[in-house]
Amino acid sequence: MTLLSNNMDNGCFSSPRHDAFPAGLRVLVVDDDPTWLRILEKMLKKCLYEVTTCCLAIEALKKLRERKDAFDIVISDVNMPDMDGFKLLEQVGLEMDLPVIMMSVDGETSRVMKGVQHGACDYLLKPIRMKELRNIWQHVFRKRMHEARDFESHEGFEALHLMMNGSDQSDDGNLFAVEEITSIKKRKDADNKHDDKEFGDHSPSKKARVVWSVDLHQKFVKAVNQIGFDKVGPKKILDLMTVPWLTRENVASHLQKYRLYLSRLQKENDQKSSSSGIKHSDSPSKDPGSFSLLNTANNKQQNDVAIDSFSHSDGSLLFQMDAPSHEGDLKGIVSEPTTEKSRTPPISSQMSLNQPFSSLESSEASHAVFDCTIPTQYSWGEFPKGPLKEEQKTIVQLEDSFSHLPLHGTRQHIQVDQSQSNASINSNPSITKEEVAPSLDIKPLYAGYKNDYVSPMSSIGSAVDTFPNQSKSLIVNDQSSEPIFTSTLGLKTHGFDLDCISDLDFYQRNLLLGGEAASAPLEDDLNFFLLQTDWYNMNFGQQNINMSECYDPRLVGEAPSYFYDSSDYSSVDQSLFIA
DNA sequence: GGAGGAATAT
DNA sequence: AATATTCCTC
Numbered sequence: 001m002t003l004l005s006n007n008m009d010n011g012c013f014s015s016p017r018h019d020a021f022p023a024g025l026r027v028l029v030v031d032d033d034p035t036w037l038r039i040l041e042k043m044l045k046k047c048l049y050e051v052t053t054c055c056l057a058i059e060a061l062k063k064l065r066e067r068k069d070a071f072d073i074v075i076s077d078v079n080m081p082d083m084d085g086f087k088l089l090e091q092v093g094l095e096m097d098l099p100v101i102m103m104s105v106d107g108e109t110s111r112v113m114k115g116v117q118h119g120a121c122d123y124l125l126k127p128i129r130m131k132e133l134r135n136i137w138q139h140v141f142r143k144r145m146h147e148a149r150d151f152e153s154h155e156g157f158e159a160l161h162l163m164m165n166g167s168d169q170s171d172d173g174n175l176f177a178v179e180e181i182t183s184i185k186k187r188k189d190a191d192n193k194h195d196d197k198e199f200g201d202h203s204p205s206k207k208a209r210v211v212w213s214v215d216l217h218q219k220f221v222k223a224v225n226q227i228g229f230d231k232v233g234p235k236k237i238l239d240l241m242t243v244p245w246l247t248r249e250n251v252a253s254h255l256q257k258y259r260l261y262l263s264r265l266q267k268e269n270d271q272k273s274s275s276s277g278i279k280h281s282d283s284p285s286k287d288p289g290s291f292s293l294l295n296t297a298n299n300k301q302q303n304d305v306a307i308d309s310f311s312h313s314d315g316s317l318l319f320q321m322d323a324p325s326h327e328g329d330l331k332g333i334v335s336e337p338t339t340e341k342s343r344t345p346p347i348s349s350q351m352s353l354n355q356p357f358s359s360l361e362s363s364e365a366s367h368a369v370f371d372c373t374i375p376t377q378y379s380w381g382e383f384p385k386g387p388l389k390e391e392q393k394t395i396v397q398l399e400d401s402f403s404h405l406p407l408h409g410t411r412q413h414i415q416v417d418q419s420q421s422n423a424s425i426n427s428n429p430s431i432t433k434e435e436v437a438p439s440l441d442i443k444p445l446y447a448g449y450k451n452d453y454v455s456p457m458s459s460i461g462s463a464v465d466t467f468p469n470q471s472k473s474l475i476v477n478d479q480s481s482e483p484i485f486t487s488t489l490g491l492k493t494h495g496f497d498l499d500c501i502s503d504l505d506f507y508q509r510n511l512l513l514g515g516e517a518a519s520a521p522l523e524d525d526l527n528f529f530l531l532q533t534d535w536y537n538m539n540f541g542q543q544n545i546n547m548s549e550c551y552d553p554r555l556v557g558e559a560p561s562y563f564y565d566s567s568d569y570s571s572v573d574q575s576l577f578i579a
Numbered sequence: 580g581g582a583g584g585a586a587t588a589t
Numbered sequence: 590a591a592t593a594t595t596c597c598t599c
Contacts, residue, residue: 250592
């Protein structure tokens with residue numbers, strides 16, 4: 001490490017005798033009580049600091065003015081005859097801008113506060129212990145960091161830490177030199193430079209990440225379908241999506257993931273078919289109506305663009321979508337879920353699941369599907385966090401949760417809500433008209449969504465796999481920490497408002513936040529950030545709420561099913577397309 | 580010289 | 590795991 005040299009240009013800590021950082025710290029002690037003065041001097045010297053004492057505040061000021069660079073830090077008593085310690089504090093802060101530590105026998109909060117308000121970097125109560133003096137250098141260090149302007153708490157802390165460890169015993173010169181500190185800052189500055197741009201427009205340090213919300217994905221899928229799976233390209237998709245802030249790269253990345261997902265499904269499908277002989281039976285309901293079903297290559301018909309090209313040889317299908325948007329959106333291909341479920345052992349769930357499909361009409365069917373697939377709020381509560389996290393969660397669990405679903409009752413509920421959903425959505429600024437318009441309502445969207453990812457396969461396995469993952473994502477994950485931090489910064493700047501989710505918010509929601517956040521369940525979020533005391537976390541949590549499809553707690557009371565359900569859907573969907 | 584897309588990085 | 594970036598090919 002670099003040693004602090006006595007001849008540093010800036011003259012800091014220039015002690016002829018010591019070159020290790022804390023050692024040689026030039027301290028000016030001011031106290032009208034000679035006894036204390038002596039004691040302090042002794043103690044400070046023991047710390048290897050260079051000590052200068054004076055019993056008069058005025059005298060201290062004089063010394064300081066004479067040579068502004070002669071001291072690194074000032075320790076002053078509060079009660080002095082010639083001048084109020086606070087006054088001195090103020091002067092020093094004004095003229096020399098040196099860190100000042102106040103001390104007194106009086107620990108009254110108001111006084112301490114006064115000292116701090118006047119700029120004291122610390123307030124020590126007499127009797128003062130070595131321990132307290134030993135670390136006063138930290139104030140100098142901190143100040144320097146700040147001065148270096150682009151002080152970064154993190155690095156600063158690290159450096160500080162290092163210094164402390166290394167310097168504690170003043171044994172070696174294992175300390176960071178001021179120069180180093182400075183360099184750290186510089187590096188920091190450089191880094192921040194790019195960030196700054198983003199900061200400018202409310203974004204945090206890093207480039208915002210695009211969160212592929214259900215809406216976005218839906219658009220994506222729609223575009224893919226319109227173009228034709230075999231002809232798609234990021235650019236084309238991007239153009240069709242008409243999402244201004246989205247970039248080709250974003251789309252490319254998503255497409256990559258999408259393809260990966262599909263291929264994985266395909267793979268699984270293949271395996272399955274081979275092992276079990278023939279693939280799944282056709283899904284139950286191929287509803288002529290609007291539902292599309294997937295499975296078997298045969299059903300590709302009615303879509304303008306069936307994206308089955310992906311599937312291959314074996315003809316097992318990949319997936320189809322109703323391409324044309326129009327109201328066609330509603331029809332999603334729901335097959336998969338059905339199939340999966342039916343296969344699953346737990347009878348109760350199966351029954352419920354199947355039923356809807358076979359008998360319901362398309363629109364209803366889709367609802368039903370949702371119901372089946374998505375655990376309702378009840379489920380939420382029932383899902384054990386632990387298990388959810390586990391990779392092998394499984395069918396059993398899923399089934400369990402499914403069996404708990406209040407399908408019938410819920411279904412009705414949902415339908416009703418659905419009618420309101422549009423209103424809700426519209427009222428929610430976070431969703432732009434365009435977004436709302438194309439799709440009749442969220443449910444259909446989800447249905448479509450699900451189709452995209454799930455329909456291709458009717459494999460239970462895939463469903464199962466995804467589920468656990470999704471749960472994982474539901475739980476606050478650390479990965480989001482970084483993005484979130486950033487985003488919060490942005491939010492902070494803009495004054496995030498939970499009540500008013502504006503387009504901007506939508507934008508932020510999609511660009512600023514970490515992806516996982518979007519699927520975080522309210523419950524977890526709340527738990528999570530209720531534990532946090534700082535603003536960042538609080539907002540982080542709120543953000544999450546917003547992100548999860550209008551999951552505003554305050555709204556929950558009013559628009560129950562819709563919100564709950566939607567959030568659930570979103571989570572499910574997300575998991576679904578998590579490859 | 581840009582678009583796609585696999586490989587990598589974060 | 591989800592996205593972003595990089596890098597190579599066409």
